[in-house]
Amino acid sequence: MVIGRGPSLTEQVTAHLKTQIADGAFAEGRIPPETELASDLGVSRTTVRDALSRLEHEGAIYRRQGSGTFVNPHGLQIRSRLEEIWSYEQMLRDHGYTPSVRVVTLSREPAGAGAAADLRVDRGTPLLVMEKLFLEDDVPVVLTRNRISADRIDLEPGEADAAAPIFEFLDRHSANSLSYYLSDLVPAVLDERRAGLLGVPPGTAALSFEEVGYDAAAQPVVQSVSHFRDDLVRFRLMRRRSPA
Amino acid sequence: MVIGRGPSLTEQVTAHLKTQIADGAFAEGRIPPETELASDLGVSRTTVRDALSRLEHEGAIYRRQGSGTFVNPHGLQIRSRLEEIWSYEQMLRDHGYTPSVRVVTLSREPAGAGAAADLRVDRGTPLLVMEKLFLEDDVPVVLTRNRISADRIDLEPGEADAAAPIFEFLDRHSANSLSYYLSDLVPAVLDERRAGLLGVPPGTAALSFEEVGYDAAAQPVVQSVSHFRDDLVRFRLMRRRSPA
DNA sequence: CAGTGGTCTAGACCACTTT
DNA sequence: AAGTGGTCTAGACCACTGA
Incomplete structure (x- = not known):
């Protein structure tokens, strides 16, 4: 060496x-x-x-x-350290998968109260909503939904655009590049729709990330919610006594 | 300065x-x-x-x-960084609480398959089981259950002993001091008993830690499961794009 | 091009563990 | 007492940003 x-x-x-x-x-x-x-x-x-x-x-x-x-x-x-996850595709590769992506929905909707507050826009502002499923051999592993203020995007995206990692999509089609996420770890009971998409019985527990992505100027750019199949991807961490 | x-x-x-x-x-x-x-x-x-x-x-x-x-x-x-949590009492103080501790159960039971594997003992080995509830103003926030191989402990503990943080308890009453935990983040649907203890309706989602604590020689010492009231304590983290 | 953080060196001394 | 990692210094040069 x-x-x-x-x-x-x-x-x-x-x-x-x-x-x-x-x-x-x-x-x-x-x-x-x-x-x-x-x-x-x-x-x-x-x-x-x-x-x-x-x-x-x-x-x-x-x-x-x-x-x-x-x-x-x-x-x-320790396969993936939470603080270092940036793209779910990469995270799944770290877990030994070779994931594929499926765009589930691609639509516009007016901002509700929660999204409006997170994105600091008025209620009713048009949002672009992209829902994606990450699969391994046709088995769903992660379901994620991104909401972006529509007027920040420079085109009407097609499925090919939406299939790219969200940070790449924003690099290309928006003036606001993602710089960091603030994420809450939230336990969820899957409703019928999400359970169906993830291929598990309704009522199954799933870990979810509820997060807002910001640009370098600390302005919110995207609101995301992601649900993980607990039986297929698990977060493990090590906690040591005194030193870092 | x-x-x-x-x-x-x-x-x-x-x-x-x-x-x-x-x-x-x-x-x-x-x-x-x-x-x-x-x-x-x-x-x-x-x-x-x-x-x-x-x-x-x-x-x-x-x-x-x-x-x-x-x-x-x-x-x-960011109130508590997951990797730095060591005592739940301290974690709750970081969240602005002044927690009290209640010992829920203190018993012995033979090791089942899971605990035996985690602790590397034979099935049926006597375990000391301590279940504790952390409360803020009589409102339950965290429920935790520790399992320790009984023959590692030098006394028959009373409630006062069990109320101490588990690592302090082991420092005092065992030759195996805790050095680190390996923890899985697991979403759970609370069963009737746990929901009752935590004061929420059965079926509520809760984040849980499933973890094993090891001593400095990497020998397993304690198996723990902890459930958190999502409405009262939430884990938030920041993920940055490239640098640490 | 000036100013900033990023990398790297060589060496000193301290705190702690082990023998 | 010897050997280890922990702290700290003073200085050099590089890579990048922004006016």
């Missing part, structure tokens, strides 16, 4: 250590001391520490002051 | 900036350049950057290369 120019040194070191961890290169889960890694790889200790900090944050390793750095035996069980 | 000895410089700088942000000391949400902060506070730029990285990670600020560092206008909406 040669560490040279290209991506940042920290990224190269991170990737290198990840590979070694996956290969089980560290006996008994013990990772060499930082100074040793630094001289072996020909970088400064600071760079090694940056890389180790990332891995620690991802849950791949943990560190004990005075003792050493160790491989996290449960590191592989 | 004087930066001197005591907690780490980084922590002092972090706390100082947090206060300034909360006080609205930064006009238009713009935080001074790192070099300026460093010389003003009499610390190195590295230290300032460490502090800013923490704040960025907490969602309090965001940074744009070449442009500057800015206050996150939605920073205050």
Whole structure:
């Protein structure tokens, strides 16, 4: 393994250590001391520490002051970290799926009270509503509905446009690029329509994200609700005692 | 504001900036350049950057290369970050509650298939089961059930013991201190019993954590299930586009 | 092109764990 | 006492943004 120019040194070191961890290169889960890694790889200790900090944050390793750095035996069980989800397609790929997308509905409707408040528009403002289903081998996994103020969009979208990830769609057809989402984790009991679309009995519990996407100027751009098949995609996280 | 000895410089700088942000000391949400902060506070730029990285990670600020560092206008909406929850009591305090604890049941039962697998013991092994309810002004907010292999505990616990946070209980009465949890986020439809304890109609949706707590040697110590009143405590998170 | 954050270095000292 | 990770410094250069 040669560490040279290209991506940042920290990224190269991170990737290198990840590979070694996956290969089980560290006996008994013990990772060499930082100074040793630094001289072996020909970088400064600071760079090694940056890389180790990332891995620690991802849950791949943990560190004990005075003792050493160790491989996290449960590191592989975290498939997607909630804060890092950006596209549901990518999230499903992280879970080992190769998802397809189906546009369920594509319509206009006037803003109700909730959407109007979230998007900071007047009630009755025309909204573009896109409902999409993500499937794996024709089995529905995620159902998502996006609402956008219609006058922010520069065209009358067809299904091909709507099938793209919402942030790509907005990059292309709106002046307001998505910068971040504020998401609530909400438990739901699926109604008949949603249960039907997701292929489960009505009354089934589903985790949902209720979220608003904002642009760089902190202006709301899109309101979304997404429901997940709990039997097919599950969110797992690790909580450590004191350190990050 | 004087930066001197005591907690780490980084922590002092972090706390100082947090206060300034909360006080609205930064006009238009713009935080001074790192070099300026460093010389003003009499610390190195590295230290300032460490502090800013923490704040960025907490969602309090965001940074744009070449442009500057800015206050996150939605920073205050994140009350508890999932990865940092350790004690439910503390979590509820973060949400603005002053919770009380009620021990609902305190019993022994043989391990079923699920608990046996999670705790890596044989089916039928005696388990200590503690069920607790966290309330705010007599209104139930969280219901949690812990299962521990009985032979790991050095006493027959009374209600006073069980009312303590589980990690404190284990610190005191077991050789296996909790080091981390692996938690699944699971949507649930409350059955009659749980709905009754939480004071909601049966059939209500609730978010639950299904988790296993491990000691420093990665041995399972406790299996827990916790249900949350969605109308009283909600998990909110922020997802940013590219950077952490 | 000036100013900002991002990366990286080399070295010092401290706090903690282990032997 | 030796070895580990944690904190901190001072300085260099790079990548990007915006006037």
